Amino acid sequence: xxxxxxxxxxxxxxxxxxxxxxxxxxxxxxxxxxxxxxxxxxxxxxxxxxxxxxxxxxxxxxxxxxxxxxxxxxxxxxxxxxxxxx
Amino acid sequence: xxxxxxxxxxxxxxxxxxxxxxxxxxxxxxxxxxxxxxxxxxxxxxxxxxxxxxxxxxxxxxxxxxxxxxxxxxxxxxxxxxxxxxxxxxxxxxxxxxxxxxxxxxxxxxxxxxxxxxxxxxxxxxxxxxxxxxxxxxxxxxxxxxxxxxxxxxxxxxxxxxxxxxxxxxxxxxxxxxxxxxxxxxxxxxxxxxxxxxxxxxxxxxxxxxxxxxxxxxxxxxxxxxxxxxxxxxxxxxxxxxxxxxxxxxxxxxxxxxxxxxxxxxxxxxxxxxxxxxxxxxxxxxxxxxxxxxxxxxxxxxxxxxxxxxxxxxxxxxxxxxxxxxxxxxxxxxxxxxxxxxxxxxxxxxxxxxxxxxxxxxxxxxxxxxxxxxxxxxxxxxxxxxxxxxxxxxxxxxxxxxxxxxxxxxxxxxxxxxxxxxxxxxxxxxxxxxxxxxxxxxxxxxxxxxxxxxxxxxxxxxxxxxxxxxxxxxxxxxxxxxxxxxxxxxxxxxxxxxxxxxxxxxxxxxxxxxxxxxxxxxxxxxxxxxxxxxxxxxxxxxxxxxxxxxxxxxxxxxxxxxx
Numbered sequence: 001x002x003x004x005x006x007x008x009x010x011x012x013x014x015x016x017x018x019x020x021x022x023x024x025x026x027x028x029x030x031x032x033x034x035x036x037x038x039x040x041x042x043x044x045x046x047x048x049x050x051x052x053x054x055x056x057x058x059x060x061x062x063x064x065x066x067x068x069x070x071x072x073x074x075x076x077x078x079x080x081x082x083x084x085x086x
Numbered sequence: 087x088x089x090x091x092x093x094x095x096x097x098x099x100x101x102x103x104x105x106x107x108x109x110x111x112x113x114x115x116x117x118x119x120x121x122x123x124x125x126x127x128x129x130x131x132x133x134x135x136x137x138x139x140x141x142x143x144x145x146x147x148x149x150x151x152x153x154x155x156x157x158x159x160x161x162x163x164x165x166x167x168x169x170x171x172x173x174x175x176x177x178x179x180x181x182x183x184x185x186x187x188x189x190x191x192x193x194x195x196x197x198x199x200x201x202x203x204x205x206x207x208x209x210x211x212x213x214x215x216x217x218x219x220x221x222x223x224x225x226x227x228x229x230x231x232x233x234x235x236x237x238x239x240x241x242x243x244x245x246x247x248x249x250x251x252x253x254x255x256x257x258x259x260x261x262x263x264x265x266x267x268x269x270x271x272x273x274x275x276x277x278x279x280x281x282x283x284x285x286x287x288x289x290x291x292x293x294x295x296x297x298x299x300x301x302x303x304x305x306x307x308x309x310x311x312x313x314x315x316x317x318x319x320x321x322x323x324x325x326x327x328x329x330x331x332x333x334x335x336x337x338x339x340x341x342x343x344x345x346x347x348x349x350x351x352x353x354x355x356x357x358x359x360x361x362x363x364x365x366x367x368x369x370x371x372x373x374x375x376x377x378x379x380x381x382x383x384x385x386x387x388x389x390x391x392x393x394x395x396x397x398x399x400x401x402x403x404x405x406x407x408x409x410x411x412x413x414x415x416x417x418x419x420x421x422x423x424x425x426x427x428x429x430x431x432x433x434x435x436x437x438x439x440x441x442x443x444x445x446x447x448x449x450x451x452x453x454x455x456x457x458x459x460x461x462x463x464x465x466x467x468x469x470x471x472x473x474x475x476x477x478x479x480x481x482x483x484x485x486x487x488x489x490x491x492x493x494x495x496x497x498x499x500x501x502x503x504x505x506x507x508x509x510x511x512x513x514x515x516x517x518x519x520x521x522x523x524x525x526x527x528x529x530x531x532x533x534x535x536x537x538x539x540x541x542x543x544x545x546x547x548x549x550x551x552x553x554x555x556x557x558x559x560x561x562x563x564x565x566x567x568x569x570x571x572x573x574x575x576x577x578x579x580x581x582x583x584x585x586x587x588x589x590x591x592x593x594x595x596x597x598x599x600x601x602x603x604x605x606x607x608x609x610x611x612x613x614x615x616x617x618x619x620x621x622x623x624x625x626x627x628x629x630x631x632x633x634x635x636x637x638x639x640x641x642x643x644x645x646x647x648x649x
Contacts, residue, residue: 012638019175026171030164030340035333042323048297048305053323056160057152057381058293061167061374068174068367075179076360084641086358 011082018074022067029055029063092465093232100270100469101247104263104476108251111259116505119256119512120187120488126261126355132368134264135352137271137477139166139343139373141217142224143538145271145474148377150446152384156314157325159384161332161602165339167370167377172344172550174366178353180557182362183637187354188485189347189549190493196556198630199564200498205571209548210347210489214482215522216541217348221479222527225472231418231451232468241527244476245520252480252487253516260480261355267473272375274470278454278463279379282386285457292382306385313392316400318436322388327600334603341609342542345550347489348481359640387449390456395434395442402433411455420445420452483523487515539602540582547574547608555616560634566620574612578605 033041034056041052049058079085087095113119126134144166152159184192189210194203222241229240251259279292287306289295296306304312310322320326327335343349352369353362394412397403405423412432415421422443423432434442451471454463491511496503503511548571555562555570584590585601592600599607625631 008635008639015638022175023171026168030168030336031333034160034164035329035336038325046297047294048299049307050323053157053160053307054297056157057163058296058378060164061378064167064171065367065370065374067171068363068370071175072360072363072367075363079360079640084639085360086641086643 007082011078011084014078015075018071018078022071026064026067030060034060087461089461089464090233092461093468096462096465096469097233097472100266100473103266104247105250107262107266108255108259111251111255111262113254113256113258113509116187116492116509116512118258119509120492121351121354122256122258122261124185124355125357128356128361128365129368130261130265131352131356131361131365133268133372134261134355135349135365135369136372137264137268137473138352138481139349139369139478140271140376140474141478142221142228142471142475144376145275145471146224146228146447146450149380149383149387150449152380153388153449154444154446156320156322158327158332160325161327161335161339163377163380165336166343167373168336169340169343170366170370170373172340173349173353174363174370177344177350177550177553177557178362178366179359179640180637181350181553182353182356183359183640183643184633185354185643187351187492188488189350189553190489191497192556193549193552193567194493194497196630196633197552197562197564197567198627199568202552202564202568202571203493203498205568205575206549206552207489207493209544209571209575211486213346213541213544213549214348214486215519215526216538218479218482218486218519218523219526219530220538221475221482222523223530224475225479226527228468228471228475232465238528241524244472244479244527245524248476248480248483249517249520252483252520253513256512257351257355257484260484263480264477267477268372270473271470271477272372274466274473275376275450276379277466278457278459279383281459281463282390282453282457283382286386286389292379292386296382296385306389310385310389313389313400317392317396317434322385328598330598331595331600331603334599334606336603338546338603338605338609339542341546341550342605343545345545345548345553346541347545347549348478348485350553351485351488352481357643359643383453384449387453387456391444391448392434394456395432402429402431405430405432408432409456409458411452414455415448415452420448479523483516483519486519487512490515539586539605540579543578543582543601543605543608544575546605547578547612551609551612551616555613557634557637559620560631561620561625562616563620563623563626565623566616566618569619570612570616573615574608577611578608581607 038052038056042050044051046054117123181192186192190203190206193206222244225244226237226240229235230237251263283289283292283295287295287298289298299305300309307323314322356362356365424441426441432441433439454467491508495511496508552567552571581604582601
C-alpha cells in the first residue's frame with residue numbers, strides 16, 4: 001500500500017463523515033417523513049397527494065436514488081483527493 | 087394472431103434468447119462460474135441486480151398488496167428500496183475490495199473461523215431455498231394461467247430453462263440473461279402501467295398520475311378514500327398498523343435486503359470498488375422505475391376494479407353488463423362471485439353484502455384486460471412475469487451451489503480440491519438445488535407467504551450485522567461475531583416460528599412488533615451481544631486487523647478478466 005498510515009486514517013474518517021451525513025438524510029426521509037411524522041405531514045397536500053403518504057410510497061424512493069449517486073460522486077472525489085482511486 | 091399464439095411467441099422467443107446467451111457465456115473457470123470473471127460493467131450489473139432482486143412477488147404481487155392494503159404497504163416499498171442505500175454505503179464497496187466469491191467467504195475469513203463460515207452457509211441456504219420455492223411456483227402459475235398447461239408442467243419447463251443457463255454458464259451466464267430479463271420485465275410492467283395511467287388520468291407517468299384530478303373534480307387518492315369508506319373498507323391513505331410496528335418492519339426489510347446473499351454477490355462481479363458503488367446506484371434506478379410505478383398501478387387498478395364491478399352508483403352492477411375479462415378470470419379462480427341476494431348483480435364491499443372474492447395478483451395479471459389493451463400487451467405481461475421469476479431463481483440457485491461447493495467442500499471439508507473438481511461440485515450442487523426447488527414448486531409448502539418474513543428476518547439479524555461489524559469494527563473478533571450471529575438467529579427464528587406456526591396471537595407481540603418486524607430486534611441484540619463478548623475476549627490477530635484496514639482503501643481490488 002502506497003498510503004501512509006495517517007493518510008489512511010484521514011481518508012477513513014472523511015469517508016465515515018460522508019456516510020453519516022447521507023444516512024441521516026436517509027433516516028429522516030424514510031423513518032421520519034414516512035413513518036414517525038407521517039400523520040402531521042398528511043395535513044399538507046402535495047400535487048394531489050397527502051405529503052406523508054407521498055413520502056412513504058414514492059418520495060423516499062426518489063431520495064434513496066439521489067443519495068446513492070451523491071455518495072458515488074463524493075467518494076470518487078475523495079478517492080482522488082487521497083490518491084487511492086484505481 | 088390469437089392471444090395464445092402471441093403468448094407462445096413472446097414467452098418462447100424470450101426463452102430462445104436466454105438459452106442463446108447461456109451458450110455464448112459458458113463458464114470455464116471457478117472465477118467465471120462464481121463471479122463472472124469479475125469483469126461486468128456497472129450498468130449491466132445494475133440491470134442484473136435489479137432482475138435478480140425483483141422476483142415474481144415484486145412483479146406480480148406487490149401492486150396487489152399495495153392496492154388492497156393501502157398505506158400500510160409503505161413498509162414494503164421503502165424497505166425493499168432503502169436497503170440499497172445501506173448496501174451501497176456500508177457493504178458493497180468493501181466486500182468488492184475484499185474480493186472473494188461468496189458471503190460465507192467473507193464472514194469465514196474475516197472472523198478466521200470455520201464455525202462463523204458454517205453459520206453463514208446455513209443462513210445462506212435457508213434464506214435462498216425459502217425464496218426459490220416461491221419463484222418456481224410463480225413460473226408454474228403464469229404458465230397455467232396464460233398457456234393453459236398444467237402448473238406442474240410449467241414448473242418443469244422453468245426448471246429446464248434455469249438448468250441450462252445456471253449450470254452451463256454459472257454467474258457469467260446468469261448475469262447476461264438477467265440483463266435481458268430485466269429489459270423484458272420492465273417493458274412488461276411499464277407498458278400496461280403507462281396505458282392505464284393515460285386512460286384513467288391522461289398523465290403519461292404512473293408516478294404523477296396518482297395525484298391527478300379525475301372527472302369528478304377530486305384526486306385519484308381522494309376518490310379512493312371516498313369509495314373505500316362507502317364500501318366499509320379502511321380509508322386508503324390511512325394506516326392501521328402501529329407506528330412502532332411500521333418502524334421495525336421497515337428496518338427489518340431494509341437490513342434484510344442489504345443482507346441477502348444473492349444480492350450481495352452481484353457486487354463481487356464488477357472490476358473496481360468505484361464500480362461496486364455505481365452499480366448499486368444503477369440497480370436502484372432500475373428498481374425504482376418499477377417500484378415508484380407500483381403505487382400508481384395499485385391506485386387506479388383499485389378504482390377501476392371498484393367502478394367496473396359496482397357500477398357508477400357504487401351499489402352493484404348487472405352480471406351481464408360486466409366486461410368479458412371478469413368471466414375469463416373467474417375461470418382461473420382469481421375472482422369468485424357468489425350471488426348471495428340472487429339479484430343478478432355483482433357487489434363488492436367489506437360488509438356482509440359482499441359477493442366477491444378477489445385474489446390480489448389480479449392487479450397486475452388482469453390489468454391489461456381491464457384496461458382493454460391489445461393482446462400483445464397481455465402476452466408481454468406473461469413473458470415479463472416469467473422473466474421476473476426465472477432471473478431471481480437463477481441468482482438464488484447459484485448462491486446455494488457456490489456456498490456448497492466453495493464454502494463447504496473446498497473451504498471446510500476438503501481444502502485440496504482442485505479447481506476442476508470444485509467446478510464439478512458447483513455444477514452438481516446447482517443440479518441438486520434445481521431439483522429441490524422444482525420439488526417445492528410442484529408440492530408447495532403451505533407456508534411460502536409466511537416464510538418470507540423468515541428470509542428477511544434471518545438476513546437482517548445474522549448476515550447483515552456480521553458483515554457490517556467485520557468492516558467497521560477492527561476490534562470485532564470470532565467470539566463476538568459468532569455469539570452475536572447465534573443470538574440474532576435464535577431469537578428471530580424462535581419469535582417467527584412461535585407466531586407464524588405455533589398459533590401465537592398478535593396481543594402477545596413483544597412491544598407490539600409483528601414477526602415481519604422482529605428481525606430488527608434480532609439485529610439489535612446481535613450488535614449488543616457481539617460488542618459485549620468481543621470486549622471481554624482477546625482482540626483479533628494483527629493480520630486480520632490488517633485485512634480490515636486494507637478493505638477500507640479502494641486501490642488494488644485486483645485486475646479483472648476481460649469478457
